[in-house]
Amino acid sequence: MKGFIYYEEADAVRNRWFIDELIKAGSVYDLDVELRVEDETGLDSADFIVYRGRDFEVSRKWEQDGMLVVNRSEVNRIANDKLQTFQLGALLGIPAIPTKLVTSADAIHEYPVVVKTVDGHGGEDVHLCETVAEVEQTISRYIGRQLLVQPFIEHNSSDIRLYVIGDEVVGSVRRTGVNNFKANVTLGGTAERFDAPAPLRDFAERIAKALKSDYIGVDFIQNNGGVWLLNEIEDPVGARSLYETSELNVAQEVMRHIHKKLLKSL
Structure with missing residues (x-):
């Protein structure tokens, strides 16, 4: 089966290692995967497209053409709109920061x-x-x-990111900011392995099931009262922190999920 991984140029350069891992993992499941950078030529021949951008209208167009898009456009739309994210949390009964x-x-x-x-x-x-x-x-x-x-919720400049493939949490990390209230690793923060408690895993899996997502990150912070609060949904989510803190082959698990999904659609 033929698939493409679609990136914008700057992100493709920054994430080249993970791209190569996805391509390699695809071959394990007889998936012929090719990188495409800001070029839609020939995409209509694909059995699936792994979309690593943030414009849901792009992925919606491919869906309307009958292609399987990972993640689907509704995931991309909600995850990249923080207000929609908090509204989803409220709908699912998941505590969130008042927004x-x-x-x-x-x-x-x-x-x-x-x-x-x-x-x-x-x-x-x-x-x-x-x-x-x-x-x-x-x-x-x-x-x-x-x-x-x-x-502002005092949270010791840290948050928890749970990684969800399909509707199952496959790993989680605690991210801590350095000289900054933001915990993002891309801004200089650090990540360490974190064993998420069952209620937190349930929240993340509830979100994934509602979105019918393929691979997302779900971020929570904990207030001084010990309550977990939804902060963000990340699509496209990276994998660097999970690779650094666990033995999980993220690319292989993502491709295994896509392969199973393709087989079900036959």
Whole structure:
């Protein structure tokens, strides 16, 4: 069976090792996998496309053409919209950080708060604000983009990322920020193995089942009262932290999942 892994150029360069692992793992399951970088030529010949971008309209077009897309467009749409993510959590009964759209500091009555763009990722466009002036300055930086405001939850600059393939959690890590309230490893944070408790695994698997996702990351923080709060859903999710903290061959498990899915569709 023929498949493509589709990346934007900058991400393809940064993730070349994982791409090669996916291609190699595909051969184990008789999947002929090829990288395609910002080039849709010949994609209509594919049995499946592993989409590693963030524009759900791109993957929706492929779905409308009858192709299997991993992850499907609805996963991409919700995961890359933080407001949609929190609405999904509320619908599923999963505790989440109180979140609302913000256009002015007038609507904020308690500080500190976190202001972030709806569509940011990797810890980008996330700002801790302690005053009205800081909120107004942040809002002025993002004219024309939707912004969210959340109360700042003290969480020791750490979060938990659970990796879910199909509807099963396959691993989890604790990420800790360095000189930063953001825990993202791409911003200099560190990752260590974490054995997620059953309730947290249940939350992540509940999200994956609702989304009908293939491979996602689900991030939680824990407040001072010990309550786990949904923070983000990541699609496309990387695998670097999981490779560094476990023996799991992530690429092989992803390709095994795709192979099983293809066989069911025959």
